[in-house]
Amino acid sequence: MSEFNEQFIISIFIIAIGFLLKKSNIVKEEDGEGIARIIFNLTLPCLIIVTFSDVAFTSSLFYLILISFFYGIMMGFLALFIFRKQTRQDRGMFSMMVPGLNIGLFAYPLVEGMWGFEGLKYFGMFDVGNAFIVFGLSYIIAGIYSENTGVVEARGIIYKLAKSIPLQTYLIMCLISIFNFTVPSIIVDVSSVISMANMPLSLLLLGLYLNFSFAKGYGKLITTFLATRYGIGLVLGFVCYYFLPVDEMFRFTLLVGFILPTSMSVLPYSILFGYNQRLVGTVSNMTMMISFILIWLIVNIIV
Numbered sequence: 144m145s146e147f148n149e150q151f152i153i154s155i156f157i158i159a160i161g162f163l164l165k166k167s168n169i170v171k172e173e174d175g176e177g178i179a180r181i182i183f184n185l186t187l188p189c190l191i192i193v194t195f196s197d198v199a200f201t202s203s204l205f206y207l208i209l210i211s212f213f214y215g216i217m218m219g220f221l222a223l224f225i226f227r228k229q230t231r232q233d234r235g236m237f238s239m240m241v242p243g244l245n246i247g248l249f250a251y252p253l254v255e256g257m258w259g260f261e262g263l264k265y266f267g268m269f270d271v272g273n274a275f276i277v278f279g280l281s282y283i284i285a286g287i288y289s290e291n292t293g294v295v296e297a298r299g300i301i302y303k304l305a306k307s308i309p310l311q312t313y314l315i316m317c318l319i320s321i322f323n324f325t326v327p328s329i330i331v332d333v334s335s336v337i338s339m340a341n342m343p344l345s346l347l348l349l350g351l352y353l354n355f356s357f358a359k360g361y362g363k364l365i366t367t368f369l370a371t372r373y374g375i376g377l378v379l380g381f382v383c384y385y386f387l388p389v390d391e392m393f394r395f396t397l398l399v400g401f402i403l404p405t406s407m408s409v410l411p412y413s414i415l416f417g418y419n420q421r422l423v424g425t426v427s428n429m430t431m432m433i434s435f436i437l438i439w440l441i442v443n444i445i446v
Contacts, residue, residue: 150256151439154346161350175351178344179248179407186341187247188312189334190255194263195316196326196334203393204268210397211272215242218375219280225371229364235288236418237368240426242284243277243406246270247309248349249431250403252342253438258392265396267313274310277406278303285409289416352407354428365426373433376401384445398445402437404430 164170222241226234246266254262380398387394405427413423
């Protein structure tokens with residue numbers, strides 16, 4: 144427990160450093176886009192390679208892909224139902240933020256510090272299913288209810304999925320494991336060195352994006368959104384943790400996974416489809432703070 148709390152304190156300090164760098168104008172929030180590209184296209188894929196280079200895949204790991212995928216589908220349709228009486232713009236904006244989860248930037252650095260590669264392989268498989276929700280369902284919802292377009296092309300969704308380097312890396316590493324291929328040691332060694340930058344860069348980026356301003360006039364909708372995400376996530380998470388007949392790390396992945404923040408992809412979606420960018424950013428920041436506190440409480444109570 145002391146190691147867990149120590150890792151949490153270290154994470155908070157690194158996030159705080161990123162926030163102070165932004166407030167001091169040493170690094171600007173706009174610089175976060177470049178850092179995010181490095182994380183998603185380099186350090187995270189390298190971490191995936193290292194994590195899955197010697198993993199023996201079991202059926203339970205593949206079940207995490209299905210659970211994550213169907214959880215996202217369920218949450219997406221539930222959000223559309225809950226926000227059905229809102230304006231077209233508000234319904235699309237809030238509904239697109241409900242199903243996707245922030246695993247690559249938020250969960251990975253915490254999991255890596257607390258549970259090491261053992262935890263990463265579980266959350267990695269959980270992220271595969273989540274990727275189809277983030278680049279598929281959330282994108283569809285955002286596009287359909289947008290006043291800018293109202294139309295989403297299938298090729299746009301396929302392009303986003305194909306363009307995701309982390310998803311490509313997941314799938315390649317899964318195939319390598321299934322066919323019992325061996326990743327060359329030089330690739331693993333180089334990836335290992337690069338992957339060490341993933342955790343600090345991700346936490347610094349969270350600090351850069353941290354914002355304590357709140358949108359006015361949307362209190363009721365924001366409360367409904369948070370109640371939907373965290374109410375259902377907590378209930379399903381605890382049910383899975385206490386009643387599923389599987390190993391503890393599998394159950395813990397679901398418990399923590401269901402209460403992760405909303406995906407960072409909602410920010411570019413809000414720009415692409417003409418939604419309220421400031422509001423989306425505010426709500427995204429709120430989910431990061433809430434998830435951080437909830438995970439700390441849950442781990443300290445259960446473990």
